[in-house]
Amino acid sequence: MRFQLLGPLSIAEGHDAVVLKPSKPSSLLAALLLHPGSVVSTGYLLRALWDEDQPATARAALQSCVLRLRRLFTKYGVMGDVIEAVPGGYRMNADADTLDLVRFRTLVRAADGAGDAEGELYRLKEALTLWQGPLLANVPSPMLHRDEVPGLTEERLRTLERACDIELALGRCHQVLVDVWEAARRHPGRERFSEQLIEALYRTGRQSEALTEYRAVKGRLKEELGIDPGAALQRLELSILRGDDLGPAAVDRTVPLPGGPAPALTSGPAPLALTTSPAPAAAASHPSLPVGAPPRVPPVPCFTGRSAERTAIAASLASGSPGASTVVVLSGAPGIGKTALALQAAHDAQDRFPGGVFILPMTRPDGSSVTPAEAAAELPAPGAGRGRTLLILDDVTTADQVRPLLAAAAAGGAAVVTSRRGLAGLVATHGGTVHRLSTLDPVESEQLLTAALGRARVDAEPAAAQELARVCGHFPLGLRIAAARLLTRPGLRVADCVAWLAEDLPARLSLADDPRMSVPQVFARALHRLEPRWREAFRQIGHHEGLLLPSGALGDSAEAEEALERLADAGLLEEGPPGPYRIHQLLKIYARRQAREETRNPAAQAPH
Structure with missing residues (x-):
């Protein structure tokens, strides 16, 4: 059992949490x-x-409230004498395993002593994921909200500032934009967030937007407080106007993080910039994730849903037999969330693998496959005595890519393999479990949007949020892209975003500053991996009406039947004999567009 304080007060067990009702015991x-x-x-x-309005029987009522709280603990399976009566009051013991606040502060202290930028950032990000919404939203105590919540909020904001500083120092300006944009809008009084946002915009080539943001901050400060921006913001504006090369971003190490001791002040004109050594080549498509034997695998931000799959994967990884490796295959359509589930499963299970978690992208950014020899070079030698290891082999193209690597996961180790293909040949030779992922259900889609956008924004337009999930086809990638667009445009109504997306699907499910965050590009890369005849079969599906495809949809020949099976194996269709094949609505729209383009230009090749 765990207590969750950093959000609505709740009691959690595993992935399930019970949010307590507003009451005196909750306070x-x-x-x-x-x-x-x-x-x-x-x-x-x-x-x-009772704040300052305490009844005459307040002390007796407090004892009664303690009894009610103990009965509540019993109801939810919290065993033992958790609340201890001591001279002068009461005490409740908790540690990092039983209270999120303690874990948050422990992670922040560990970040302060990490010794390298990557390790510090991993811990800070993991600490920030513990915050799950409005603080103590279900606790009706005015005193706690007045006297305690502001201090806790300050701890979170200092931690977020620090994490964003490190990401800027590491050159991850595109990745940090969403965080600093939201933080600057939610906390306009903190100039540091505005400074980080303006710096990130400028470093990503958006000079005019950076200056517009500066002028908005300057105008707000002048109107509301009658003051000018601070010296740091003014220097940044001058650098932007001159078109200066800012050089490496600096991180102020003189500001103590919450939960840790204040570092010693250093002499010199400015804090030193952080540096980091180059990551292994195999980490290229996951620059924010550790490879090798990192301190910890961070959780996937805003991960929701897939509870049945997470439970099943956790059981598979926990039941490894000595001398053999456990194989878990995650397959499904492009953009369905295979990688996110694999990384979250690695985070969940990492304590069972003392030999380390190794995250290996098996496809390069240009679409070519990583060879088994290249991947093996990133792994420890078999029998190195490191203990059980967990391999995350992401975006595998063939079973032959995987088989030579499984020796590194032997001695009770495991491998989680993601692929658009079913990899039936691998399962036939090595056993294991297969999870074919489908789209999220409506409840899971709402949970993802709520985690990304915040409960207040979803509750303000609940019908529009449901329509957004439908327009995105309940595809995790599409939902994350739409949420990112809304986060970077705080004034955009959800309903207006839905209407704009619906006018040109799936083309508008893209982010201009990151080609990986594009539904049509993901579909195009999946299609380009196929032989030309199977690409042509996919385009022919665009001429077919409806989302159900009977076995003779492309004709009655053996090649037509094989084409449907090949497309299903590539994740572009679902199900199949004895029932009909199905195509997802976004893939169907994409196929129809491909078919129209082929009609206009018969010589056109499949998209790259």
């Missing part, structure tokens, strides 16, 4: 959890429950 529990392991005085608890 009491929050007051105790805010001071884990410390004696919380009776006077403080009385103020948490």
Whole structure:
């Protein structure tokens, strides 16, 4: 059992959480959890429950509230004498495994002592994922919201500032834009977020937008406070106007992070810029994820849904037999979320693999396949005595890519393999489990949008949010792209975004600053891997009406039947004999467009 304080107060077990109802016991529990392991005085608890309007029987009522809280614990399976009565008050012990606040501060302290930029960033990002919405939204204590919530919020914001500083220093300006854009809008009084946003815009070639943002900040400060921007912002504006090369971004190490000691001040004119050594070549398509034997595998941001698959994968990885490797295959359409599920499963299971988690992209950015020898060069030699290892082999194209690598996962190790193909040949020779991923259901789609956009924005337009999920076909990639567009345009209504996307699907499910975040590009890369005759068969499907394709949809020849089976194996169709094949609505629209382009230009080749 775990207590979750960084969001709505809840009690969690595994992936399930119970959000407590607003009540006096909820306020009491929050007051105790805010001071884990410390004696919380009776006077403080009385103020948490009744503020300054305490009844004459407040002390007796407090004891009654403690009893109610203990009964609540029993109801939800929290065993033992969790609340300890001590002279002067009560104490509730908690550690990093039982309270998210303790884990957050532990991770931040570990980040401060990581010694390298990557390790520090991994820990900070993992700490930030523990925050799950409005703080103590279901706790009705005015005193706690007045006296405690601002301090906790400050801890989170200092941590977020630090993480964004490091990402800028590492040159990940595109990746950090979404975070700093949202933070600058939500917290306009913190100039550092505005400075980070303006710097990120300028470093990504968006000079005019950076200057527009600066002028908006300057105007707001002048109107609301009668002051000019700080010296750092003014220097940044001057550099942008002159077109200066800013050089490597600097990280201020003189600002202490929450949960850790303040670092010693250093002499000199400015903080030193962070540097990092080059990552292995196999890490190219996952620059924010560790390869080799990193300290920790971070959770996937805003990961939701797939609870049945996560549970099944966790069980498979936990049941490895000595001397043999466990194989888990995740297959499905391009953009369906295979990689995200594999990385989240690695995060969930990493404590079972003391030999390390090795994340190996098996396809290069240009679409060519990584050879088994190239991938093996990133792994420890078999029998190196490192303990169980977990391999994440991402975007595998053939079973032959995988077989030579499984020796590295032997001795009870495991491999999670993602592929658009079913890899039946691999399963036939090495066994294992297969999970064919489908689109998210409507509830899971809403959960993803809520995790990405925040509950307030989804609740403000619930019908539009549901329509957004439908227009995106409940495709995880499409939903994340739409959410990113909304996050970077805080004034854009969800309904207006839906209408704009629907006018040109799936072409508008793309982000201009990252070609990997594009539904049509992902579809095009999947199609380009096929032989020309199978590409042509896919385009022919664009002429077919409806989403169901009977076995004779492309004709009655053996080659037509094989074409449907090849397309299904490539993740472009689903199901098949004895029932009909099905094509997802976004893929059908894409196939129809491909067919129209072929009609206009018969000599056109398949997209690259």
